[in-house]
Amino acid sequence: MERYEPLKIEQKWQQIWEKTSPFKAKEAPGTPKVMLAEMFPYPSGAGLHVGHVRNFTIVDVLARFHAQQGLNVLRPFGYDTFGLPAENYAIKTGTAPQKVTKINIDNFRKQAKRLGFAIDWSREINTSDPEYYRWTQWCFLQLYKKGLAYQKESYQWWCPVDQTVLANEQVENGKCWRCGHEVEKKKMKQWFFKITEYADELLDEIDHLEWPDKIKTMQKNWIGRSVGAEIDFAVESGAPHITVFTTRPDTIYGATFLVVAPEYGQLESLLTDDTREKVLAYKAAALKKSEIERQENKEKTGVFTGSYAINPATKAKIPIWVADYVLAGYGTGAIMAVPAMDDRDHEFAEKFDLPIVETELCDRDKFGTLKTTYRMRDWLISRQRYWGCPIPIAYDSEGNPHPIPEDQLPVLIPEVDDYQPDNTGRSALAKATDWLKVNIYNEAIGQVEEMTRETDTLDGYACSSWYLWRYASPHDNTAAWSQEAIKYWEPVDYYCGADHAVAHLLYIRFWCKFFADEGYLPFREPIKRLLYNGYINAPDGKKMSKSKGNVIDPLDVINDGYGADTLRTYEMFIGPYDQDAAWDTRSVGGVYRFLNRCWTLCFATPVSDTDHTVTTRHRTIKKVTEDIHRYNFNTAVAALMEYVNELYKVGAITEDLIVLAKLLKPFAPHLASEMLEKLSSDDEWPKWEDQYLTSDTAEIIIQVNGKLRSKITIDASNLADEEKVVAIALADDKIKKYTEPGIKKTIFVPKAKILNIVV
Numbered sequence: 044m045e046r047y048e049p050l051k052i053e054q055k056w057q058q059i060w061e062k063t064s065p066f067k068a069k070e071a072p073g074t075p076k077v078m079l080a081e082m083f084p085y086p087s088g089a090g091l092h093v094g095h096v097r098n099f100t101i102v103d104v105l106a107r108f109h110a111q112q113g114l115n116v117l118r119p120f121g122y123d124t125f126g127l128p129a130e131n132y133a134i135k136t137g138t139a140p141q142k143v144t145k146i147n148i149d150n151f152r153k154q155a156k157r158l159g160f161a162i163d164w165s166r167e168i169n170t171s172d173p174e175y176y177r178w179t180q181w182c183f184l185q186l187y188k189k190g191l192a193y194q195k196e197s198y199q200w201w202c203p204v205d206q207t208v209l210a211n212e213q214v215e216n217g218k219c220w221r222c223g224h225e226v227e228k229k230k231m232k233q234w235f236f237k238i239t240e241y242a243d244e245l246l247d248e249i250d251h252l253e254w255p256d257k258i259k260t261m262q263k264n265w266i267g268r269s270v271g272a273e274i275d276f277a278v279e280s281g282a283p284h285i286t287v288f289t290t291r292p293d294t295i296y297g298a299t300f301l302v303v304a305p306e307y308g309q310l311e312s313l314l315t316d317d318t319r320e321k322v323l324a325y326k327a328a329a330l331k332k333s334e335i336e337r338q339e340n341k342e343k344t345g346v347f348t349g350s351y352a353i354n355p356a357t358k359a360k361i362p363i364w365v366a367d368y369v370l371a372g373y374g375t376g377a378i379m380a381v382p383a384m385d386d387r388d389h390e391f392a393e394k395f396d397l398p399i400v401e402t403e404l405c406d407r408d409k410f411g412t413l414k415t416t417y418r419m420r421d422w423l424i425s426r427q428r429y430w431g432c433p434i435p436i437a438y439d440s441e442g443n444p445h446p447i448p449e450d451q452l453p454v455l456i457p458e459v460d461d462y463q464p465d466n467t468g469r470s471a472l473a474k475a476t477d478w479l480k481v482n483i484y485n486e487a488i489g490q491v492e493e494m495t496r497e498t499d500t501l502d503g504y505a506c507s508s509w510y511l512w513r514y515a516s517p518h519d520n521t522a523a524w525s526q527e528a529i530k531y532w533e534p535v536d537y538y539c540g541a542d543h544a545v546a547h548l549l550y551i552r553f554w555c556k557f558f559a560d561e562g563y564l565p566f567r568e569p570i571k572r573l574l575y576n577g578y579i580n581a582p583d584g585k586k587m588s589k590s591k592g593n594v595i596d597p598l599d600v601i602n603d604g605y606g607a608d609t610l611r612t613y614e615m616f617i618g619p620y621d622q623d624a625a626w627d628t629r630s631v632g633g634v635y636r637f638l639n640r641c642w643t644l645c646f647a648t649p650v651s652d653t654d655h656t657v658t659t660r661h662r663t664i665k666k667v668t669e670d671i672h673r674y675n676f677n678t679a680v681a682a683l684m685e686y687v688n689e690l691y692k693v694g695a696i697t698e699d700l701i702v703l704a705k706l707l708k709p710f711a712p713h714l715a716s717e718m719l720e721k722l723s724s725d726d727e728w729p730k731w732e733d734q735y736l737t738s739d740t741a742e743i744i745i746q747v748n749g750k751l752r753s754k755i756t757i758d759a760s761n762l763a764d765e766e767k768v769v770a771i772a773l774a775d776d777k778i779k780k781y782t783e784p785g786i787k788k789t790i791f792v793p794k795a796k797i798l799n800i801v802v
């Protein structure tokens with residue numbers, strides 16, 4: 044018998060796959076297809092980590108499973124390559140991000156191949172490839188043409204260390220997600236995508252998605268739709284009136300004070316000489332907090348502005364306060380406080396000793412014009428970074444923006460010597476003085492004018508908002524995606540990730556709806572089924588991190604002799620796919636031994652099958668098939684382990700070995716391919732037949748001197764044969780021990796399925 048040598052077997056099959064490209068998707072419109080993808084990785088210098096392996100293996104198991112079932116499978120791969128790490132490295136070392144990115148991609152590809160993923164490598168994409176970002180720029184221009192990409196001045200999160208604007212999602216507890224430094228608010232002119240235009244549809248279609256409930260809930264909360272009324276309150280001093288937004292206009296009789304957000308536009312007009320200093324200090328402090336922090340604030344804070352408003356319903360004079368629990372972006376940035384009805388207002392009133400008045404409700408019909416408001420803001424896309432997709436815009440001498448004509452795309456990223464942003468916050472693109480100038484036809488003056496290019500680049504989420512469509516025709520240089528190819532392959536059937544529950548998954552839905560409206564997509568939701576997998580933590584349950592020194596490198600596991608099949612199978616066996624799990628080195632050894640036993644069975648002398656093994660075979664096929672359909676990958680592997688245990692008892696039945704190898708192939712493709720090469724001419728997914736699933740066995744309880752000592756399973760046909768039942772029972776290891784003193788007599792009751800042995 045040959046020894047199980049995974050490294051040898053895996054090398055052999057990877058060479059075969061490299062040569063024959065068996066995972067190349069076939070364009071075969073009309074035939075049943077499955078398209079699957081993981082959230083494409085950022086190729087960091089550290090290479091693949093065990094979390095990638097879990098994520099990619101889930102997709103791979105589903106891809107191979109469907110291919111074995113005869114479906115036409117597309118499993119492409121790509122890299123999300125723009126971003127700060129490569130740029131920060133460039134700033135530190137002077138190495139061009141283009142160069143570092145290429146090295147990292149080459150390493151990722153090599154490692155992914157070493158894991159035996161069934162990827163169609165002819166469809167590899169990379170967001171920083173000019174042939175790719177040319178079309179990202181094209182997408183931007185389509186949104187721009189329809190007014191959905193626009194500029195506005197607004198307060199933005201600003202990281203003074205990274206010298207860049209941050210999106211809300213990139214601010215964690217008032218700190219920069221990258222460097223951990225405290226962020227500031229800065230007023231700047233920025234580009235936005237008008238995602239709010241699609242807020243209703245984005246919200247209303249969530250319930251129809253085959254997505255995990257927790258993701259659906261997060262998206263609903265993020266969009267945060269509420270219906271209410273806008274009511275004007277006159278200001279006693281004669282300052283401009285204050286328009287409040289309330290979801291409960293019927294409680295207006297109980298409104299005993301107004302609260303405006305610290306960013307409220309007309310705040311200055313409400314201040315008096317006595318209050319100005321205090322209010323402005325409060326505002327400055329509030330602007331340093333994140334919105335999340337402000338909403339979670341346990342202790343309410345605020346200051347009186349010095350002004351009073353008139354309640355239009357009661358004509359009462361009520362004080363106007365400023366407090367950070369009111370958010371500028373929500374509604375109008377001003378609320379009427381009804382402490383008798385609202386918990387937060389009540390808490391605020393108690394703390395600052397403001398009146399709490401219980402009153403009747405007013406007729407809701409009094410406010411005919413109900414208004415809908417959303418928590419979701421428009422998507423800020425300007426980044427003051429070098430290593431991003433340049434925004435295809437140039438400014439004329441008066442500062443008006445003009446789109447770069449589509450036939451001049453891509454706007455290439457220029458080479459620079461120094462990647463540091465300048466201290467006005469402009470990206471290093473501003474240092475490429477030749478690149479900065481461009482001649483564009485200016486319609487307003489009817490001639491070509493030298494203009495200045497935009498130096499902001501696009502948020503990386505823009506690059507990943509359409510990549511799934513590029514997979515359908517990755518080398519098309521006439522369009523972002525081929526209509527014909529996309530009609531066949533997409534929407535994506537299975538999409539798997541462990542991050543970006545709100546941002547990426549909301550943005551890609553938004554673009555899908557926009558491009559469907561423009562006639563470029565034949566569907567309005569890009570992803571049919573979403574799998575959201577858990578993280579893999581260190582053996583102590585803590586997050587793996589370089590600084591803690593508890594990182595498990597998947598390539599080490601492979602090269603230690605376990606091989607890729609063990610790693611893949613272990614990561615599917617580690618626990619329910621959607622939950623976090625802790626790495627367990629002993630369990631890796633257990634999975635290795637299981638695969639070793641599969642291998643050994645192939646060299647055993649074949650025996651013929653029995654009714655009992657046929658039942659086990661069909662049960663296992665059913666269990667593994669249904670488990671994969673339900674994403675219960677861990678119990679599918681467990682069922683295969685039980686199957687192997689059973690085969691060790693009954694012997695190597697050729698038919699069972701073929702079934703075992705076929706069921707094993709999605710998890711351990713190299714070993715299974717090697718087994719099938721010896722055993723079978725195909726890898727077609729086996730089918731179970733219900734007729735074999737009925738239980739033909741009986742479980743017998745064995746008592747010794749009236750005490751339960753063991754249970755055995757026998758063929759039901761043996762129930763009538765007491766002598767045989769006793770013989771099987773006495774062969775049981777546990778019973779052997781208890782019957783050592785010598786057997787006096789045996790009493791078998793077939794109906795009750797109890798055998799009593801008296802010693």
Ligand SMILES: [Zn+2]
Pocket residue numbers: 202203204205206219220221222223224
């Ligand atoms: Zn930072």
